Amino acid sequence: MSNKNTLEFAQQLDAEDPLKEYADKFHFPKIKGEKAIYFTGNSLGLQPKNAKEYVDEIMTDWAELAVEGHFQAEKPWWDYHERFAEKLSKVVGAKPSEVTVMNTLTVNLHLMMVSFYRPSGKRYKIICEEKAFPSDQYMISSQVRVHGLDPKDAIVELKKREGEQHLRTEDVVQKIKEVGEECALVLIGGVNYYSGQVLDMKTITKAGKDVGAFVGWDLAHAAGNVELRLHDWEVDFAAWCSYKYMNSGPGNASGCFIHEKYHGRKDIPRFEGWWGHNKERRFVMEPEFQPEPDANAWQISNAPILAMAPYLASLELFEEVGMPALIKKRNKIVSYLEFILQETAQEVQADFEIITPEDQAERGTQLSVFLHGQGKELFNYLMDNGVITDWREPNVIRLAPAPFYCSYEDMYRFGQVLKSYFV
Template sequence: MNFEFSESFALQMDAQDPLASFRSRFHFPKVDGKEAVYFCGNSLGLQPKSVKDHLEKELNNWADLAVDGHFHGEDAWYHVRKKSKPALAEIVGAHEHEVVAMNNLSVNLHLLMVSFYRPTKERYKIIVEAGAFPSDQYMLETQIKFHGLDPADTLVELAPRAGEHTLRTEDILAEIRKQGDKLAMVNMAGLQYYSGQLFDIKAIAAAAHSVGALAGFDLAHAAGNALLKLHDWDVDFATWCSYKYLNSGPGNISGIFVHERYAERSDLPRFAGWWGHDEGERFRMEKGFVPMFGADGWQLSNTDVLGLAAHQASLDIFQESGIENLRAKSEKLTAYLEFIIREISGESGVLEIITPNNPAERGCQLSLLIHRGGKSVFDEWYHQGVVGDWRNPNVIRLAPTPLYNSFLDVFRFAKILEQSLKKFA
């Protein structure tokens, strides 16, 4: 597509955008009294206006029904988790019995590792990308120590080649083959939070299985952003948060995927809870844990009803808009942002895009390496109304999110970028 650096072009693109109307269904923050150019959905998605109605409905149920709300009224709480399953299955490419909304991401990472990381004297290594998000780093470190192993010996951290910012798929697959019989698991992000690189999950899972290892993924930055086919790609397990691209509120409920081949594996070790027990027999209150079929068998506690209500407000929008439609817009919107940045920055040397330029290797996030000006560049943009995300030591992340960002947002940012480069060039 031939892009133009003009307001009229941005307005024309928005006029042709079949998803443009969804923007009006979100609340936008303000900076100095003016609506922000919000490019921070990779950290916290905007609030859908419908969240208030969803929460009020459950608050009214609580007020009117109290404990009877568990079994009476629309969306009785005992089964309310089921309502989110169709949307979650569509978003991550799974069967409904392979997904469930529960807990928070770090909790789910630990619970899934209990079941799927079963190191032996011979097979114990874990491959992860270097510089993984702390949720993954700390989880892996402590899980490894829990098994009496040394993280320095157990973790294989893959870094980009010298002079490069992202991992080559060929290098990931080569390392999997190299570790071979020593490899217990590949446990990587689906989309690397710092660089914005989207990994080839299908190829990584296939390579892991070819040497007898398992493949699990943290999809915090991929769910609701990239097209995922977890079932078809034969991923063993995955988890994600809902407060980034899934727009469900700060710290809100997570979700998990467990491939259906484990649906009836009651022999798998797990840290069990009452809500993961066979719901047909749950209220017998007897000893002897019998896991529910599929991902539901990894639940611990009863559902966070208010959190799930806020989550559902966003999931309804995802089902209405369609993840494939969102991805199609995302590719155009992100490409326009890339075009604008390259067009304006030129040979200034102030910034460098380190996210892959191949749309198949990224989501809607572009990570900008700042060579001059440091955090002052980020602060300048913020004072001009751009809400992005600063990551030490010198990267600004911008995420034009297709559900609520527009081409005009990108143009507004472009004018701010143009002015700031005069200051820092």
């Protein structure tokens, strides 16, 4: 079926959408009294309506049970984090024993580097992408300095070819081979936050393993957005935030993956804490650390229950729908958005360059659009007229139509607002 830039066609797509009812399960912000078109699920997902119920449950337990809520609540707090394992494992392609929820994203990546960045002799270099998200850049540089190394020497950045917007998989693999036995760790963002490119994580992971390096992924823009098979790809570790596509609330708890081959081992360096100690003996207060037999061995402190409640609420929706259905709609709605952009650009004779890859295998929910000849005035106009989007210097807007709550009619109406700026 060919796309059409009409309200009737968009509404027809919505009528045929098996996920159409899920938009009603989220709260939408309003602009000038009208529900906004929300394109920033790649920055902060909308609030699921069931989140308040989950938080209120904790507040009630705290009020009525106080400290006994740790053991007497309907969802006891002392093992609250364990409720995430089964549902979250399906989102990231892992075994339930390989995932846990704790801390925040950069904290977890730091903790993972304690275990998996072990410079020794000539094997000390880290491969990452150029212009990674600043938090990753700061984290990697600081980890290198902790080991007494010079970031300029120890960090190898993957660079795009001159004039190109994306990394080529063959170039990444070739660079890993070049660094070879000097490579201690490959640590890259699975989805580039700026361009929206989805990297070939399976191929890159294998390349890193082939040279004897550990391989980890920052999945901030990947979890809940793209297909992941962390266990099957033999990824060593990964971490992701939960507040983007996973709709858990601002700055909320991070998910973490550690491959089962590292479970139960006492020879792995890690920062240890009470909550990573053998659950059955945690309250014996023993002086020697006995790690949990799974990813929970990397837990440090007791879980922030109030923060984690909205995440668990959101995961209930992921469990209902499943990643295959979300990805199917994602592909269709992003293609329709791309069509609307192209049609609008032609109508108003504007130059909108989509710098996200055309290949569906190399992109997720996000389209990054270079606004040639335009400035931030266009972004401000969109915001003032009901479209919440994201601006990145020098003149890129990022559009992320999350399949849980964005409609095809949203795509059409966005095109009409965009067109009205020029006419």
